[in-house]
Amino acid sequence: MHYSGDLDMTRRGLLLGTAATAALTAAPFRAPARAATVGETAMPPPATGADAPSLSPVLSKVTFTVNGQRRDLELDTRTTLLDALREHLHLTGTKKGCDHGQCGACTVIVDGQRINSCLSLAVMHEGGSVTTIEGLGLPGKLHPMQAAFVEHDGYQCGYCTPGQICSAVAMLDEIKAGVPSHVTADLTAAPQATVDEYRERMSGNICRCGAYSNIVDAISDVARREA
Amino acid sequence: MRPFTYERADSPAAAAAAVERRPGAKFIAGGTNLLDLMKLEIETPAHLIDVNGLKLDTVEATPDGGLRIGALVRNTALAADPRVRRDYGVLSRALLAGASGQLRNKATTAGNLLQRTRCPYFYDTAQPCNKRQPGSGCAAIGGYSRQLAVVGSSDACIATHPSDMAVAMRALDATVETVRADGTTRSIPIAEFHRLPGDTPHIETALMPGELITAVTLPKPVGGTHVYRKVRDRASYAFALVSVAAVVQRDGGGRVALGGVAHKPWRVEAAEAEMPRGAKAVTAGLLADAKPTHDNAFKLTLVERTLASVLAEAKG
Numbered sequence: 080m081h082y083s084g085d086l087d088m089t090r091r092g093l094l095l096g097t098a099a100t101a102a103l104t105a106a107p108f109r110a111p112a113r114a115a116t117v118g119e120t121a122m123p124p125p126a127t128g129a130d131a132p133s134l135s136p137v138l139s140k141v142t143f144t145v146n147g148q149r150r151d152l153e154l155d156t157r158t159t160l161l162d163a164l165r166e167h168l169h170l171t172g173t174k175k176g177c178d179h180g181q182c183g184a185c186t187v188i189v190d191g192q193r194i195n196s197c198l199s200l201a202v203m204h205e206g207g208s209v210t211t212i213e214g215l216g217l218p219g220k221l222h223p224m225q226a227a228f229v230e231h232d233g234y235q236c237g238y239c240t241p242g243q244i245c246s247a248v249a250m251l252d253e254i255k256a257g258v259p260s261h262v263t264a265d266l267t268a269a270p271q272a273t274v275d276e277y278r279e280r281m282s283g284n285i286c287r288c289g290a291y292s293n294i295v296d297a298i299s300d301v302a303r304r305e306a
Numbered sequence: 307m308r309p310f311t312y313e314r315a316d317s318p319a320a321a322a323a324a325v326e327r328r329p330g331a332k333f334i335a336g337g338t339n340l341l342d343l344m345k346l347e348i349e350t351p352a353h354l355i356d357v358n359g360l361k362l363d364t365v366e367a368t369p370d371g372g373l374r375i376g377a378l379v380r381n382t383a384l385a386a387d388p389r390v391r392r393d394y395g396v397l398s399r400a401l402l403a404g405a406s407g408q409l410r411n412k413a414t415t416a417g418n419l420l421q422r423t424r425c426p427y428f429y430d431t432a433q434p435c436n437k438r439q440p441g442s443g444c445a446a447i448g449g450y451s452r453q454l455a456v457v458g459s460s461d462a463c464i465a466t467h468p469s470d471m472a473v474a475m476r477a478l479d480a481t482v483e484t485v486r487a488d489g490t491t492r493s494i495p496i497a498e499f500h501r502l503p504g505d506t507p508h509i510e511t512a513l514m515p516g517e518l519i520t521a522v523t524l525p526k527p528v529g530g531t532h533v534y535r536k537v538r539d540r541a542s543y544a545f546a547l548v549s550v551a552a553v554v555q556r557d558g559g560g561r562v563a564l565g566g567v568a569h570k571p572w573r574v575e576a577a578e579a580e581m582p583r584g585a586k587a588v589t590a591g592l593l594a595d596a597k598p599t600h601d602n603a604f605k606l607t608l609v610e611r612t613l614a615s616v617l618a619e620a621k622g
Contacts, residue, residue, distance in 0.1 A: 134309040134352055156312045156354075159341070179342050180409060192382075192411040198338045199412065202312055203356055250407060258386040261402045261542060266391040282542035283406025 143207045145170065146214030154201050161185045163201035164211060172212035172241045176285075183284035186242035186249075187211050193249035195283075212241035215248065223304065224248050227297035235288035243284045247298045250280045251305065272302045307344050314356045318520050321355050323487035326516030328353045333518060335378055336412040338405075339421040348422075348431060348438055362520055365389070371526030374483075377416035377519045381405070381471065384415060394524060395532030396551050400474035400565075403536040406543050416519035419472055419482065419499065420511065423465035423569075424545055425454060436462045437507040447599075453547065456598040456605045458568040463507030464599070467500060467570050468545050474534060475522065476571035477551040477563040483521040484513065491520070500570030507569070530555045531620040535612055536565070548608045554620035558582035562613065564592060567605060585614035 137156045142149065145168060152167055161178075164170045164187070173196060176184030180198040187196045188210040216222035224244050227233070234240045254270050262279040263270045270276060277298050278291075286294065315321030325331045330352035334340055343349035362376035365387050373389060384390060385401035405413060427433045427445040434443035446454055446464050454464045480496040494512050501510060513519070530553040538544040549565035559581050563573040577591025589610040596606055 134311065136309045137311050139312055156310055157307045179345065180338055180406075183406065183408060186408055193408050194412050195338070195408045198341050198409075200312075200334075200337060200341065200354075203334070203337065203358065205314075246408065253382070253407065256386075258382060259391065259398065259402060261399075263402075266395050266398055267388075279542050280407050283408045 139202045141202045141205050143201075143204045143209060145209045146211060152201065156200065156202055158201045159197050160187070160189075160199045160201045160204060160209070161196035164196060164209070170211050170213050173245075174238055174241055176239065176242070181285070182239070182242075183246060184239050184242040186246040186284065188245055188249050191249070191252070193246050210245070212245055215244065222248065223301050224297070227300045228294070231293045231297040231300065232290070233294040233297040234286070234290050239284060239286045239288075243281070243286065243294055246281060246284045247277075247294075247301070250277070251298070251302055253280065254302075272306070274299060277302075308347060308350045308352070310351050311353045312356065313353070314359055316359065318357075318360055318362070318485045318518050319487060319489045321357050321360065322485055322516045322518045324353075324355045325518070326487040331355060333357050335414040335417045336380070337417075338409050338412050339417065343422060346429065346431065348429065357518070368523060373524045375415050375522045375524070377414060377521055379415045381410035381413045381415070381418060382407070384471075385410070393527035394474075394478060396477060396534050396553055397471065397474040397524075399532065399534035400470040400536075400549075400551055403534060403546075403549070404470040415471070415522055418469055419475075419519065419522070421468055422510075424468045425465040426450060428465060437465060437503075437510075440506070440508045450601065451599040452601040453545065453566075454599065454602055455569055456567050456602055457572060457593055457596045458502045458570070459597060460503045460505065460507070462505050463503035463569065465503065465507065465569060466566055467568070469571070470534070470536060470546065470549060470565055472496070472500070473549055473563050473565035473571040474551045475524075476573050477553055477561045478524050478528075481523045481525075482519055483523060484517045485520050486514065486518075487516050493523075496522075496571070497573070503569045510569075528553060528561075530560055531622075533616045533620055535616045535619075537608060537612055548605055548612055550609070550612050550616045552613070552616045552620060554581070554617060558617075558621075560620075562588060562592070564609060567593075567609065581617070585610050585617055589613055 138153050139156050140153050142151045154163060161175055164173050173187055174184040176182035178197045180195040185195055185197040186193050190208055216225050224247050228244055254272050257269050259266055259270050260276055260279050262275050274295055277295050332351040332354060334354045335357050340349055363378040364376050365379055366374045368374050381401050385398045391398045425446055428435050428437050433445040436444050444463055455466045475496050482494045482499045485491050499512050533552045536546045536549040538546055546566035551563045554560040561578055563571050574592050577588050580587035580591055593606055598606060
């Protein structure tokens with residue numbers, strides 16, 4: 080990219096600036112509205128575990144490896160692995176989609192297995208080894224799965240892509256390791272690398288642009304080359 | 307999410323003691339259901355005890371020819387275990403029909419048993435829910451109830467248990483092994499582990515406060531043809547409208563448990579005597595006391611048809 084002078088900013092910087100402006104604009108209106116709702120509603124408040132004491136944020140130290148590099152962090156215990164990667168380590172390749180384990184955009188590989196990083200606390204990964212999309216490959220030195228997604232046009236907007244790619248890499252390893260799936264015909268035989276298997280096994284990664292057929296082509300291509 | 311303190315437990319009894327000691331404390335293992343609910347402040351633990359270091363993650367043969375599945379064995383590992391695939395196929399199939407690859411890699415055997423309902427009114431904190439807030443009422447009754455229970459429900463709750471794994475374990479007569487803070491252990495038959503809602507739908511299992519699941523044991527294999535059939539709104543990664551776990555023997559007899567229809571995996575042993583006579587007779591016994599809503603009465607027909615399909619498949 081060849082931006083010059085004042086225009087030299089990243090897409091992320093621009094989006095963060097826009098979000099901050101939006102938050103400032105919305106805040107004065109939102110606060111009184113919320114107060115009124117609490118006073119007027121007849122509905123019971125959410126369950127709070129009434130006997131549980133109310134706590135201030137609690138900090139905890141954790142050390143794990145991300146893309147081969149040791150990371151020492153001190154985090155609010157509530158911090159998910161996803162937020163630790165994005166907000167504390169600034170590895171923004173891993174995306175936050177639904178934040179509830181339903182979309183797969185946050186998929187990373189931990190100790191060799193794909194997981195939803197949004198549904199895992201960072202402090203629970205002491206001593207663990209995390210691989211994100213940045214650790215699979217970088218521009219100029221792409222992982223074969225990244226290259227195949229580019230070649231087969233396995234995306235439109237690209238937001239689900241890092242999760243799709245991390246998921247696909249670990250998914251092919253699961254087939255190699257002999258893990259069966261819902262569509263495996265014979266449970267006692269080794270699962271085969273087929274399109275039906277890829278579709279079933281990738282169902283935890285949603286693509287709202289609907290690039291599924293090209294994603295399957297990319298995965299098939301990589302699986303063929305590895306075979 | 308509410309703030310919480312966090313510790314790692316180094317023994318099962320110590321973990322149980324830590325939960326018993328602290329009001330609002332909870333165990334965390336895979337966390338895939340608990341963290342989801344904590345983000346929504348449906349679960350608000352003040353203290354989490356991480357049990358992942360307890361070395362309860364192996365599947366071992368028992369002296370009587372069965373299997374002892376550690377509480378922390380992940381759903382993927384259990385489904386892929388060669389002994390489970392060979393001798394308890396219905397369990398492997400049920401696990402693989404649940405959730406996504408990412409979730410199965412994290413979710414544990416004990417956590418799967420303890421997962422909470424996906425009733426939309428349990429999840430919506432602006433609505434009354436006797437399970438979330440005892441005594442507040444049930445918005446599901448008279449509400450959108452297409453996914454909800456048709457049998458075993460009460461005037462207080464029509465939620466379903468969401469697990470696939472537990473349905474297979476019910477068909478296999480599994481036993482839940484636990485430990486208390488004082489080190490005492492007990493074995494709870496899976497039939498008695500999950501409760502019907504009655505007027506206390508917030509009490510979902512037979513576990514006492516602080517009691518920790520250490521393992522699930524399976525009796526020796528019973529042979530037969532194992533089938534798990536899950537009917538859902540999409541081909542993958544959706545909760546069951548209805549599911550059938552069946553072990554069918556050569557003489558046409560066997561076992562059947564249902565998912566997606568009740569507050570617990572649903573099995574009526576007396577109905578199984580009808581298996582050689584076909585799905586209609588078995589379903590009549592399974593759903594004799596059914597009280598469906600207008601929205602979910604279709605499940606009664608769906609159970610019969612799904613069971614007919616399963617019995618036909620088992621026959622070959």
